[in-house]
Amino acid sequence: MSAAEVELNAEELKGIRDTGLDDATLHASLSETWKTPDGLYGWLATVDHKRIAQRYVVTAFLFLILAGISALVMRLQLASPEAGRVGPDLYNQLFTMHGTTMMFLFAVPMMEGFAIYLVPLMIGSRNVAFPRLNAFSYWVYVSGGLMIWVAFAFNTGADAGWFSYVPLAGPEYGTGKRPDFWAQMVTYTEVSALAVAVEVIATVFKQRAPGMTLDRMPIYVWSALVMAFIILFAMPAVMVSSTMLILDRLVGTQFFNPASGGDVLLWQHLFWFFGHPEVYIIFIPATGFVSAILPAFVRRPVFGYLGIVLSLIGIGLLSFGLWVHHMFATGLPQLGESFFTASSMMIAIPSGIQIFCWIATIWGGRPILATPLLFVLGFIVTFVIGGLTGVMVASVPLDLQVHDTYFVVAHLHYVLVGGAVFPLLGAVYYWFPKITGRMLCERLGKWNFWLVFIGFNATFFPMHILGLQGMPRRVYTYPLESGWGGTNLFVSLCSLVLTAGFGVLFHNVVLSLRRGRLAGDNPWGASTLEWATASPPPSYNFPRIPVVDHREPLWKDAEVLPVAEGLRIDAREVIAGTVADAVPQIRQPSADNSIWPFLAAIAVGVAFLASIYTPWAVVWGSLPVAVTFIGWFWPKAIPEDEE
Numbered sequence: 001m002s003a004a005e006v007e008l009n010a011e012e013l014k015g016i017r018d019t020g021l022d023d024a025t026l027h028a029s030l031s032e033t034w035k036t037p038d039g040l041y042g043w044l045a046t047v048d049h050k051r052i053a054q055r056y057v058v059t060a061f062l063f064l065i066l067a068g069i070s071a072l073v074m075r076l077q078l079a080s081p082e083a084g085r086v087g088p089d090l091y092n093q094l095f096t097m098h099g100t101t102m103m104f105l106f107a108v109p110m111m112e113g114f115a116i117y118l119v120p121l122m123i124g125s126r127n128v129a130f131p132r133l134n135a136f137s138y139w140v141y142v143s144g145g146l147m148i149w150v151a152f153a154f155n156t157g158a159d160a161g162w163f164s165y166v167p168l169a170g171p172e173y174g175t176g177k178r179p180d181f182w183a184q185m186v187t188y189t190e191v192s193a194l195a196v197a198v199e200v201i202a203t204v205f206k207q208r209a210p211g212m213t214l215d216r217m218p219i220y221v222w223s224a225l226v227m228a229f230i231i232l233f234a235m236p237a238v239m240v241s242s243t244m245l246i247l248d249r250l251v252g253t254q255f256f257n258p259a260s261g262g263d264v265l266l267w268q269h270l271f272w273f274f275g276h277p278e279v280y281i282i283f284i285p286a287t288g289f290v291s292a293i294l295p296a297f298v299r300r301p302v303f304g305y306l307g308i309v310l311s312l313i314g315i316g317l318l319s320f321g322l323w324v325h326h327m328f329a330t331g332l333p334q335l336g337e338s339f340f341t342a343s344s345m346m347i348a349i350p351s352g353i354q355i356f357c358w359i360a361t362i363w364g365g366r367p368i369l370a371t372p373l374l375f376v377l378g379f380i381v382t383f384v385i386g387g388l389t390g391v392m393v394a395s396v397p398l399d400l401q402v403h404d405t406y407f408v409v410a411h412l413h414y415v416l417v418g419g420a421v422f423p424l425l426g427a428v429y430y431w432f433p434k435i436t437g438r439m440l441c442e443r444l445g446k447w448n449f450w451l452v453f454i455g456f457n458a459t460f461f462p463m464h465i466l467g468l469q470g471m472p473r474r475v476y477t478y479p480l481e482s483g484w485g486g487t488n489l490f491v492s493l494c495s496l497v498l499t500a501g502f503g504v505l506f507h508n509v510v511l512s513l514r515r516g517r518l519a520g521d522n523p524w525g526a527s528t529l530e531w532a533t534a535s536p537p538p539s540y541n542f543p544r545i546p547v548v549d550h551r552e553p554l555w556k557d558a559e560v561l562p563v564a565e566g567l568r569i570d571a572r573e574v575i576a577g578t579v580a581d582a583v584p585q586i587r588q589p590s591a592d593n594s595i596w597p598f599l600a601a602i603a604v605g606v607a608f609l610a611s612i613y614t615p616w617a618v619v620w621g622s623l624p625v626a627v628t629f630i631g632w633f634w635p636k637a638i639p640e641d642e643e
């Protein structure tokens with residue numbers, strides 16, 4: 001960058017005070033201003049997006065382990081025909097807890113966690129917008145997850161499937177309190193997801209580094225933004241429906257009871273209006289990982305920036321027009337079926353564009369086969385297979401044949417594991433050095449990849465065949481004469497290979513945390529801003545806010561990254577700018593640590609939980625909630641007052 005350009009940027013920044021401090025003073029004062037206090041109080045009160053994000057990621061991994069164990073127990077039971085290791089009642093709880101945990105407590109929060117960690121660093125800011133809401137969202141999520149698993153431990157695990165259809169989950173057939181716990185868990189996780197969505201949108205739109213116009217934004221940030229918008233429009237549908245379910249069960253409303261004018265299919269419409277976009281909430285940020293990882297390992301920018309961004313937005317919009325393909329077996333009018341078949345197949349177009357752009361990127365580059373790139377390649381192979389079976393089941397006649405069989409189980413795992421878990425593992429290998437300051441071991445990484453890739457395909461590919469042979473999903477056993485025993489045994493054994501792959505990952509993480517090679521700021525020679533700061537980043541992220549005039553700021557042949565100065569160092573501040581062009585407008589105060597979000601989450605959590613037992617909890621429970629919110633929002637002296 002020439003001196004003239006720096007001057008221009010500095011000109012844009014007028015109105016922001018220049019601190020003009022040397023590095024050591026700057027570091028000392030910013031560390032003091034942005035620090036998290038030691039001890040338990042600091043742990044509960046921190047609003048540092050990186051700490052909160054790390055918690056999200058670690059907690060989501062713990063839920064992955066729980067859900068994985070339930071899957072293994074299911075596979076143990078299904079390994080041989082007519083086995084009695086797990087009874088039907090426990091089996092129902094197992095597949096419901098597995099599916100529910102994977103979707104609501106693992107995949108979505110994992111993606112949220114990564115977004116909270118990466119977005120402020122990638123756009124050159126010091127924290128997310130609404131840092132206290134961020135802290136609140138984590139505690140709400142974790143209490144929802146704990147609640148449903150504690151209930152499971154007391155034999156009250158949800159048992160009506162991850163989509164909890166009525167009337168099975170309704171007042172007439174739903175066992176005990178089981179569906180109520182499911183419905184309330186949805187409320188917790190959705191409150192937290194909506195909070196994250198609002199933070200991500202506000203952060204991306206308002207807090208980008210000076211000069212980072214929308215078309216210079218990293219593709220991952222675009223994907224996080226699209227994810228946040230999908231959350232915003234999809235999640236309310238399931239919150240409404242789960243609340244209606246709990247009202248039907250607890251206070252005798254009749255939303256889903258046809259005898260009193262209610263409608264059973266209404267549940268399915270509301271659920272899938274959320275449920276289909278849900279898979280894109282998981283998949284879109286995963287494609288963002290791919291677009292972030294690829295350039296670093298093929299040494300060139302991703303091919304077709306505009307095409308990929310438009311595809312992301314296109315997928316986000318289209319994802320709201322497909323939900324009825326989950327309901328082909330409910331007897332819809334022919335025209336409706338054709339419409340939703342067509343729209344389901346249409347989504348293959350933007351997905352295909354992205355895949356071709358990635359292939360073109362690899363084609364034109366010089367690929368270095370490090371572990372993150374292996375996972376990306378594994379993702380492309382696996383996801384394409386899942387996409388192909390997706391196009392198959394989008395056609396009504398075929399769907400009616402394989403509906404509720406293991407073909408669907410195979411398909412959904414190919415898209416979910418292929419489309420989200422593979423990129424996620426790539427992302428773990430890619431950003432672990434940034435987050436912890438240490439590299440993961442490459443040799444173990446290769447073992448990790450091959451065990452997961454081979455284990456996954458060997459476990460799930462044969463399920464297509466089982467499905468075509470007629471094996472229904474959600475059955476706790478099958479007769480000897482069916483002839484499905486051999487394949488099932490093979491599948492169960494291969495799931496152990498997959499488990500071993502995850503074992504290697506956890507081993508690698510534990511080992512590398514202590515003994516991994518030190519990473520340095522930018523071990524992969526990557527181009528985006530998170531690599532411009534230390535690993536792990538300091539509490540304030542960047543000593544000086546970077547100024548961006550390029551899509552790949554760290555690949556420009558500049559000796560040093562241009563920076564903006566002028567934020568206060570004695571109070572928490574971020575730069576807020578215009579939405580499209582990121583021209584700095586104001587210095588925005590950023591919230592300090594506070595215990596109130598934690599207390600508010602407890603109050604909200606207790607109210608949600610108690611409302612399973614009495615509707616009065618909604619009334620009396622709102623009092624402590626109000627108190628904690630008053631504490632949280634108690635007016636503070638704004639910086640201008642102090643001056």
Ligand code: HEM
Binds near residue numbers: 071
């Ligand atoms: C890691 C290895 C995994 C294994 C061995 C596994 C195994 C299984 C099995 C055996 C079932 C079918 C149960 C039945 O129909 O009887 C199932 C269902 C399901 N799995 Fe997985 N799974 C794994 C990972 C995942 C992941 C990563 C996700 C999502 C991100 C996921 C989401 C689901 C869902 C949504 C269902 C449907 C549950 C229902 O029918 O209500 N699974 N899984």
Ligand SMILES: [Cu+2]
Binds near residue numbers: 276325
């Ligand atoms: Cu769908």
